[in-house]
Amino acid sequence: MTWTTRPRSEIGGLAAIQTGAGPNVLLLHGVGLRAEAWGAQLDALASVARLTAPDMPGHGESPIGNTRAELSGYTEATLRVLDQLSEPTVVVGHSMGAMIALDLAARAPQQVAGVVALNAIFERSAEATQAITTRAAALDGQTPSDPTGTLQRWFGDTDPPECAACRNWLTATDPAAYKQAYTVFANSPIPRWDDLKTLTCPALFITGDLEPNSTPAMSRAMAELVPNGRAQIVKGAAHMMPMTHAAEVNTALSTFLNEVQQ
Numbered sequence: 001m002t003w004t005t006r007p008r009s010e011i012g013g014l015a016a017i018q019t020g021a022g023p024n025v026l027l028l029h030g031v032g033l034r035a036e037a038w039g040a041q042l043d044a045l046a047s048v049a050r051l052t053a054p055d056m057p058g059h060g061e062s063p064i065g066n067t068r069a070e071l072s073g074y075t076e077a078t079l080r081v082l083d084q085l086s087e088p089t090v091v092v093g094h095s096m097g098a099m100i101a102l103d104l105a106a107r108a109p110q111q112v113a114g115v116v117a118l119n120a121i122f123e124r125s126a127e128a129t130q131a132i133t134t135r136a137a138a139l140d141g142q143t144p145s146d147p148t149g150t151l152q153r154w155f156g157d158t159d160p161p162e163c164a165a166c167r168n169w170l171t172a173t174d175p176a177a178y179k180q181a182y183t184v185f186a187n188s189p190i191p192r193w194d195d196l197k198t199l200t201c202p203a204l205f206i207t208g209d210l211e212p213n214s215t216p217a218m219s220r221a222m223a224e225l226v227p228n229g230r231a232q233i234v235k236g237a238a239h240m241m242p243m244t245h246a247a248e249v250n251t252a253l254s255t256f257l258n259e260v261q262q
Helices: 035-045 071-084 096-107 126-138 148-155 161-172 175-187 193-197 216-225 246-261
Strands: 009-011 014-020 024-028 050-054 089-094 112-118 203-208 229-234
Touching: 014 035, 014 071, 024 035, 024 071, 024 096, 035 050, 035 161, 035 246, 050 071, 071 096, 071 175, 089 096, 089 246, 096 112, 096 175, 096 193, 112 246, 126 175, 148 161, 193 216, 203 216, 203 246, 216 229, 229 246
Parallel strands: 024 050, 024 089, 089 112, 112 203, 203 229
Antiparallel strands: 009 014, 014 050
């Protein structure tokens, strides 16, 4: 598919793509991306759900405003979008968006009907923590970062159309906003054990079997902690699974929506 820019509306202070009809689904992208990263889901699921995909503060067409440089600041900005939706919502997040989705589910349980965490981080190793905090510290917040290393981690040695779209989004993101979001992503302890163990809504954790950072072991560990949680591992997928393995992700999301509505 093509990853062209789509029209947006202002919802809760953020620019957001909204389409479809049915139960509410909120789609939260990761660092350096924008709402169009959910293009395959926006197209495939509009017949079964009312989809809202905001640009993260400082990304796409959303201003960073006074978003605090900690995960709770991004959660609060997203909660203002959630407040505008008319009923309990299934919140779907990818990468840092998964952190925000799980934090929303813990902090606003009455508003979250279910949560899906795609390629979510949980309890990084000391080596992985050192690597990502070193990358965050190297960002100067003034010049666009070279996306080569990021794209290598996301796509390996392949260069599919999804890689070109991500390269464009990464280089277009405001450097200061990117540094702030990436630093939050690198240092946040979310999700915490206690929050996962007390999560009241159904939760689905999906990642790829080729994912080197948001590993299958992490998704399985989180699913085991959540009372109504389960994990799903997509064969042949890595970090940008919602784009590269859209059919599998869309099927999983449709199944989860049906389960939540029962």
